[in-house]
């Protein structure tokens with residue numbers, strides 16, 4: 001099997017990253033076809049409302065994919081510290097915890113970057129790759145999995161045969177449905193309201209997060225001095241916040257932030273996204289594999305969703321390259337199961353941890369408030385516990401792909417923290 005055709009369905013951040021990793025690697029001699037239902041990403045003068053907190057591990061994946069230099073040269077905002085506090089506390093007091101990159105010998109905890117900017121940088125890299133075929137505005141409507149080949153039918157009626165289909169088509173994954181892969185999970189009956197705000201006090205390259213009974217409220221530092229707000233709320237609460245005029249909204253936000261960033265001076269447009277937990281029971285079938293949100297969706301309270309997705313992409317890339325080097329069929333279930341075994345435990349552990357934290361904190365109970373306050377104070381008082389949290393959030397622990405642990409695979413500017 002020397003010239004496989006791999007069809008990646010979904011040109012979101014995760015699908016584009018996998019296409020770029022394969023397309024850049026000379027050991028991969030086949031063809032990658034990237035099918036995306038929407039338009040190609042375009043450069044915009046305005047900040048995209050959707051941003052993600054990228055871990056150091058994700059930065060490494062984007063470096064290996066050839067996109068990080070472009071991202072860093074545009075609007076990536078480093079965050080070096082994190083302040084987390086309970087509704088009944090304040091930063092620096094019992095019931096709060098402070099994390100810093102310096103504590104683990106790193107320059108940053110990660111970067112806040114707009115989703116569209118990541119997609120754009122990856123897409124531009126892909127455009128220059130000979131073995132990658134980009135197909136925007138192509139929606140897959142049918143899938144047939146056979147022992148030796150997978151067949152995709154597009155909305156246009158066009159039919160494509162390939163060695164392997166990678167479903168990177170998001171949490172609602174039509175391909176997962178077509179392959180009849182079941183999921184477990186639930187809706188949180190919550191929505192996250194997002195906007196960018198100008199605050200009176202500087203953000204100090206710090207991510208601020210207050211746990212309110214209605215859900216967590218986060219301020220993520222942006223490169224232009226504003227902060228990106230992610231305010232999880234009940235569905236009704238989120239709809240109400242969207243309906244307020246700017247002045248009313250800013251007044252509520254200021255009260256909810258406990259004044260930690262001073263007055264809320266102005267905000268951009270607002271939008272809300274439904275929140276859910278979802279996990280696919282299987283990550284693969286013969287000739288099909290799931291990555292990113294198609295395999296798992298998580299509450300955004302610790303900003304881990306796409307970071308897990310980039311680890312999936314890196315792990316699948318490594319699994320496929322090793323299989324090809326051993327002259328194995330990359331679409332065979334026995335190969336894809338290696339990737340599944342590698343990533344499933346890690347993803348499930350993170351999903352369970354975030355779900356537990358969400359439940360513990362989104363709660364009015366006084367006894368639970370005491371337990372949470374004690375827990376946060378305990379972590380804050382124990383440097384090894386703080387470091388363990390930081391290393392986990394940076395994607396620096398667990399069974400990591402080689403392109404993250406061996407910087408010689410990339411022109412990495414990161415330090416030795418992964419080794």
Ligand SMILES: Cc1cc2nc3c(=O)[nH]c(=O)nc-3n(C[C@H](O)[C@H](O)[C@H](O)COP(=O)(O)OP(=O)(O)OC[C@H]3O[C@@H](n4cnc5c(N)ncnc54)[C@H](O)[C@@H]3O)c2cc1C
Pocket residue numbers: 009010011012013014015035036037038051052053054138139140141168169170171173174175192194230273274291292293294300302303304305306307308309
């Ligand atoms: C409010 C909020 C804040 C978040 N903050 C963070 C954060 O700070 N850090 C973090 O790591 N994560 C965060 N996340 C999660 C993160 O946004 C997701 O994990 C990430 O966007 C998933 O990327 P993906 O490429 O897997 O899927 P998607 O971005 O959903 O991309 C799927 C793509 O597939 C395409 N597609 C779908 N169906 C078809 C089809 N039939 N044919 C062809 N193409 C198709 C779609 O057009 C889309 O482009 C946040 C999420 C929310 C809601």
